[in-house]
Each structure stands twice: as structure tokens, then as C-alpha cells.
Amino acid sequence: MxxxxxxxxxxxxxxxxxxxxxxxxxxxxxxxxxxxxxxxxxxxxxxxxxxxxxxxxxxxxxxxxxxxxxxxxxxxxxxxxxxxxxxxxxxxxxxxxxxxxxxxxxxxxxxxxxANVPLIPTITPSSPNDFGQVDTWPTQEAKLEGLHSAEAYEMIQNHLALILENRLGDSNSVAQISKLKVGQVYAASLMYGYFLKRIDQRFQLEKTMKILPQSIDIEKSNIEQEESGKSSFDGIKRSRLRYYVMSFDGETLYRYATIRSKEAVDIVEKHTEALFGRPEIVITPQGTIDSSKDELVKISFCGLKRLVLEAVTFGAFLWDAESYVESRYHFVAN
Structure with a gap:
């Protein structure tokens, strides 16, 4: 697995x-x-x-x-x-x-x-006798933020709030976390970034052409009337792009959330595995996952945030790369 x-x-x-x-x-x-x-x-x-x-x-x-x-x-x-x-x-x-x-x-x-943002190197788990952290990389938050539109970055902040819950302001705390779970968060965030870039590209085009749905413009006025930085619940900020996504039907959302080519899907998997290693999963006779062999990594919440930001940006770049290649060489349908 x-x-x-x-x-x-x-x-x-x-x-x-x-x-x-x-x-x-x-x-x-x-x-x-x-x-x-x-x-x-x-x-x-x-x-x-x-x-x-x-x-x-x-x-x-x-x-x-x-x-x-x-x-x-x-x-x-x-x-x-x-x-x-x-x-x-x-x-x-x-x-x-x-x-x-x-x-x-x-x-x-x-x-x-x-963008002068080095990719995070392969993550090696901390040994039981090692008090060091795996996240020795710089945060690069400002550079990564600048690679996304303002609306997309609001969505990324909401994504971070959901993953880190109430630890966004507690960046220096260190925890020992399952490497498998961190890898799953990274892969999910990468695919979220791919979806977000695809949606944002359409949003920015419609905004430029002034053909956004009227409900989105109404929501813009409501957001502007709120206090700066005010959250609606659990740290989730109101966002025009979020309401734009909510206006889509289920079929459209599914299509936008699906990676188009098998080659891009394989890159998501192989890059994540190269970063975190191959997880050793054992299924018990009862059908549950035996996590006794799961490796643990010691990482700060600041480091975890950096991982998520990189993953989302990787997904956005993957969409761009796939679109560029597809304009010159037609993929076999995924």
C-alpha cells in the first residue's frame, strides 16, 4: 500500500x-x-x-x-x-x-x-535515542505564498487550519508523528493544490472577463464588510474562491478534482514515496491496519506547515506542467 x-x-x-x-x-x-x-x-x-x-x-x-x-x-x-x-x-x-x-x-x-525554493529532501525518521527533528529546512512561507493568487492563498490557509487545527500559532511546538500519516497528508495536499490551481485558473479568467456568478459578487461585498482577518468557524476564513467552488455541481467538482493523466498520478505517488519512503502496512486477520511497524518522525508544527505548503505548490505546478505538455503531446486518457 x-x-x-x-x-x-x-x-x-x-x-x-x-x-x-x-x-x-x-x-x-x-x-x-x-x-x-x-x-x-x-x-x-x-x-x-x-x-x-x-x-x-x-x-x-x-x-x-x-x-x-x-x-x-x-x-x-x-x-x-x-x-x-x-x-x-x-x-x-x-x-x-x-x-x-x-x-x-x-x-x-x-x-x-x-522560485528559489528548494524541495524538501528525503525525510529520515528520528531514532528512539535521537532528540533531533527532521524539519531542518527553512520555512520559505513568503516565497511559497507569492506563487499563488490572493484568493487561492486564502483557500490554502483554510486547508492549513483544517490540518493543523488550533496549532497554527504554535509553530515551535514539536511532536512525534506517524510518518505514514504525514505522507498521506502530503499526498492529499498535493492533490488539493492541483485541484485548487485548476479551479483558480477558471476563477481568475471569469473575474477578468467580469462574468463571475452574481452570488459571488454579493459574497465579495459581505466579506469586505467583515472585520479584517475575522474567521467564520474554527479558523476558516470566508473566501470568494471558496464560495465559487461551492457554486459547482457534484459532477463538475469531481471532474476538476480528478488528475487528468496517468503520468501525473504516478508522479504524485512516486514523489511522495521518494520523500517519505515506502510505508510498511500490515493488515490484521480482523481486517484492521497494524501500525506497530509504522515509523515516527519528530517534527515541529512549523515544519509540518512547510510540508503542506510545498505539497500544495507542487500540485499547482503539476497542473501547469501537465497543461504545458498536453498542448504539445496528447496523453492517453487516465
Whole structure:
């Protein structure tokens, strides 16, 4: 079982960057393994600003390869030839899918590098005799906030309030928490960020075109009349974007909350597993989860907040990367 309940492949190493941030630390927890991914890894290390151009070139080649395979299948008349071509095509399609996954990941990593926000490295649990914390990374809150619209960041603050409950102002407190649960929160926040960016993109377009539903404009007036920073309940602030989301029907919400491509789904899973490790889950004969082997990590609430902010931003960047790739290479439907 993985953090998002899907079977995973083994993560063997990390992308290294000796000149990123002046250290030899990995620039991302997940290694890029395909030939295309390894090529992009080197570009990320040496010339990250050239990643989009390199991706463009690789996508053109992948599209050419796919078109060639389709032409071969159409021109094959013999039954034996057709079976052989289909088997070869299946292998090559899997290779292209792996390359697409890693193209998406490289684009997301490059966006973090552009923002000068290092990704959190692989998290190692504290040993029973170790009083150290795992969250030695800087908060980067101001930089991460600036990567989202004002309306989206209000929604992110509400998301944080729900996760941290009444501990938002208690950032220096340290707790020992299940690594599995932290990983699940990270994966869920990543998918929330993907959904939020997708919704916010539509919201910002309708706001610019002045075609937002009238109820949203009425709600804007109500919010503006309230005291600054006032919360409606349990730290949840009233937000125009929140009311915009509430105006959608169930089918629209489901569609916007669903990650479009299998490649992006796999990246969510693999990145989370590379960050937190593969959880060891044991199901008891009674059908319950035996958590006796679950590792614990010592982390401050400030560190947990940083994890959630990164995850939401990763999801937003993944939406951008997927949209960019899809405009040049059509994914197989998820």
C-alpha cells in the first residue's frame, strides 16, 4: 500500500546538483531514470533555464516516435507481423509513458528552482535515542505564498487550519508523528493544490472577463464588510474562491478534482514515496491496519506547515506542467 493507495515501483536514488544552492544536496527526492529523464536531470543541474527548450525537443521526438509506430501498425497486413508490431509498440509506449512522467517531474522541479525554493529532501525518521527533528529546512512561507493568487492563498490557509487545527500559532511546538500519516497528508495536499490551481485558473479568467456568478459578487461585498482577518468557524476564513467552488455541481467538482493523466498520478505517488519512503502496512486477520511497524518522525508544527505548503505548490505546478505538455503531446486518457 502506498500513501495514495496504489502499487509503486522502487525509488533507487535522487537527482544530484552540486551547484544548486551551493551544496551537494539532491535538488529533488525522486531520481529520473529514463534516458530522457537523465538528460533532463543534467540540464536541471547545469542550465535549469534551458529545461523548457529541452522538454520541447523531447516532446517533438516522442510525438514523432508515436506517429511512426501508428503508421507501422496500419501498414502491417500479415497477422504475424501485426502481433509483433503490437508487442514492440507496447514496449515503446511504456517507455514513452515513463519519459512523459519524468518530463512532468523535471518541469515541476524547474519551477521550484525558478522560485528559489528548494524541495524538501528525503525525510529520515528520528531514532528512539535521537532528540533531533527532521524539519531542518527553512520555512520559505513568503516565497511559497507569492506563487499563488490572493484568493487561492486564502483557500490554502483554510486547508492549513483544517490540518493543523488550533496549532497554527504554535509553530515551535514539536511532536512525534506517524510518518505514514504525514505522507498521506502530503499526498492529499498535493492533490488539493492541483485541484485548487485548476479551479483558480477558471476563477481568475471569469473575474477578468467580469462574468463571475452574481452570488459571488454579493459574497465579495459581505466579506469586505467583515472585520479584517475575522474567521467564520474554527479558523476558516470566508473566501470568494471558496464560495465559487461551492457554486459547482457534484459532477463538475469531481471532474476538476480528478488528475487528468496517468503520468501525473504516478508522479504524485512516486514523489511522495521518494520523500517519505515506502510505508510498511500490515493488515490484521480482523481486517484492521497494524501500525506497530509504522515509523515516527519528530517534527515541529512549523515544519509540518512547510510540508503542506510545498505539497500544495507542487500540485499547482503539476497542473501547469501537465497543461504545458498536453498542448504539445496528447496523453492517453487516465
Amino acid at each position: 502506498s500513501f495514495v493507495n496504489r502499487k509503486q515501483t522502487e525509488i533507487r536514488a535522487s537527482v544530484q546538483a552540486s551547484d544548486y544552492g551551493g551544496s551537494a544536496d539532491p535538488i529533488a527526492p525522486l531520481q529520473l531514470e529514463s534516458p530522457v529523464g537523465q538528460f533532463l536531470s543534467q540540464i536541471l543541474i547545469s542550465h535549469p533555464h534551458l529545461v523548457p527548450a529541452a522538454v520541447e525537443q523531447q516532446l517533438e521526438q516522442l510525438q514523432t516516435d508515436r506517429d511512426t509506430e501508428e503508421d507501422k501498425e496500419e501498414s502491417s497486413t500479415s497477422g504475424a507481423e501485426l502481433v509483433l508490431y503490437r508487442r514492440i509498440a507496447e514496449v515503446k509506449a511504456n517507455e514513452r509513458r515513463k519519459a512523459l512522467e519524468e518530463i512532468l517531474y523535471a518541469l515541476v522541479v524547474q519551477k521550484f528552482m525558478d
